[in-house]
Amino acid sequence: MATDTRVILICSGKGGVGKTTLTANLGISLARQGLTTAVLDADFGLRNLDLLLGLENRIVYTAQEVLEEECRLDQALVKHKQESNLSLLPAGNPRMLDWLKPDDMKRIVDMLKEQFNYVLIDCPAGVEDGFKNAMAAAQEAIVVTNPEVSAVRDADRVIGLLNTNAIKPVQLVLNRVRPKMMANQEMLSIDDVTDILALPLLGLVLEDEQVIVSTNRGEPLTLNSVNSPAAKCYLNIAKRLQGEDIPLIDPVEESSGFGAKFRRLMQTKIF
Amino acid sequence: MTLRDIINKLLRRQTASASTARERLQLVLAHDRSDLSTELLDQMRREILEVVAKYVEIDMNEGAVSLETEDRMTALVANLPIKRTLNGQIKLIEPINESEKNSQDVESKDHNS
Ligand SMILES: Nc1ncnc2c1ncn2[C@@H]1O[C@H](COP(=O)(O)OP(=O)(O)OP(=O)(O)O)[C@@H](O)[C@H]1O
Numbered sequence: 372m373a374t375d376t377r378v379i380l381i382c383s384g385k386g387g388v389g390k391t392t393l394t395a396n397l398g399i400s401l402a403r404q405g406l407t408t409a410v411l412d413a414d415f416g417l418r419n420l421d422l423l424l425g426l427e428n429r430i431v432y433t434a435q436e437v438l439e440e441e442c443r444l445d446q447a448l449v450k451h452k453q454e455s456n457l458s459l460l461p462a463g464n465p466r467m468l469d470w471l472k473p474d475d476m477k478r479i480v481d482m483l484k485e486q487f488n489y490v491l492i493d494c495p496a497g498v499e500d501g502f503k504n505a506m507a508a509a510q511e512a513i514v515v516t517n518p519e520v521s522a523v524r525d526a527d528r529v530i531g532l533l534n535t536n537a538i539k540p541v542q543l544v545l546n547r548v549r550p551k552m553m554a555n556q557e558m559l560s561i562d563d564v565t566d567i568l569a570l571p572l573l574g575l576v577l578e579d580e581q582v583i584v585s586t587n588r589g590e591p592l593t594l595n596s597v598n599s600p601a602a603k604c605y606l607n608i609a610k611r612l613q614g615e616d617i618p619l620i621d622p623v624e625e626s627s628g629f630g631a632k633f634r635r636l637m638q639t640k641i642f
Numbered sequence: 643m644t645l646r647d648i649i650n651k652l653l654r655r656q657t658a659s660a661s662t663a664r665e666r667l668q669l670v671l672a673h674d675r676s677d678l679s680t681e682l683l684d685q686m687r688r689e690i691l692e693v694v695a696k697y698v699e700i701d702m703n704e705g706a707v708s709l710e711t712e713d714r715m716t717a718l719v720a721n722l723p724i725k726r727t728l729n730g731q732i733k734l735i736e737p738i739n740e741s742e743k744n745s746q747d748v749e750s751k752d753h754n755s
């Protein structure tokens with residue numbers, strides 16, 4: 372039985388910013404570090420976590436049957452094929468949304484806490500009931516956002532709700548970072564986003580075509596192609612979560628040579 | 643402002659969009675966080691001015707009340723220019739009974755002119 376289980380909410384406000392992809396990759400990475408990890412799909416309306424993990428054909432029972440006491444928790448948990456430390460608790464029928472209450476989520480998570488080191492909750496988009504139910508069961512949170520005005524604004528809403536519900540720590544993951552656009556100041560910089568949201572940065576994830584390829588296959592990037600830019604980012608995030616001191620890379624500094632030096636000069640603040 | 647923004651300005655090109663994004667976000671978030679509409683802000687401005695006007699002379703048409711945000715702390719900032727007398731001192735309005743006399747003075751002066 373695991374003690375001191377960390378229950379982490381993965382949320383964003385805005386949809387499609389990369390919550391599910393982060394949950395899947397973080398789950399794989401933590402499992403690889405030898406940590407027993409459960410990923411809970413709390414997006415009952417539009418479940419996808421099963422698909423990203425390639426486990427969609429192995430679902431027998433879901434969180435719904437567990438709550439209705441039609442099956443035991445371990446019957447509903449789907450173990451990952453390659454990473455046996457990782458298990459998925461699939462989302463039930465969308466109709467669950469009609470009756471699901473925050474206490475139901477707490478019950479599910481309390482059960483998971485008995486067996487796992489980590490419980491990652493993949494949140495639905497929005498700040499309505501689906502999100503609030505999921506938040507009720509969490510201790511800490513990772514807010515995922517993109518360097519875009521709408522995503523940052525929605526993240527701010529969510530952070531406000533997390534703060535009033537005493538969820539902490541709340542850390543930030545900035546996803547879909549394009550170093551070139553940032554260097555040209557055509558994209559909000561890392562500092563812009565962390566300053567505006569006033570959150571510690573757990574990590575950034577580069578924009579990477581391989582994310583789509585891995586989704587097609589149902590094999591999270593961190594499972595195989597650990598050399599892809601995004602995979603490295605996900606691995607670093609998992610290590611930092613475990614308390615390892617992995618320095619953040621500055622995507623603008625990373626691009627080397629004269630071009631980068633010039634771009635840095637252009638970014639120098641004058642006023 | 644960055645060097646790039648300055649060069650863009652000199653060349654009359656548009657500034658890089660990141661700084662526009664940053665400014666727009668800061669503004670919209672200050673309002674999101676406070677849940678105050680511009681109407682409410684304006685009403686608050688007028689009421690604050692009325693209170694301040696009891697003590698110092700200010701121009702009721704000037705003055706702005708805005709929300710500024712830093713580190714998730716939102717501050718209500720009131721900028722109320724206080725009128726000064728000719729010798730450069732801030733003009734304090736006298737206590738009520740005195741000020742009644744003052745207003746009479748003004749009236750009588752108007753009469754003379
Ligand atoms: N770093 C990245 N590089 C490229 N594409 C990405 C990246 N991260 C996410 N994506 C793509 O963005 C889309 C949305 O990702 P994902 O489903 O993880 O978001 P989500 O926040 O869970 O969405 P929803 O709110 O609908 O649940 C997917 O098509 C995914 O492949």
Ligand SMILES: [Mg+2]
Nearest residue numbers: 390391414419
């Ligand atoms: Mg999702």
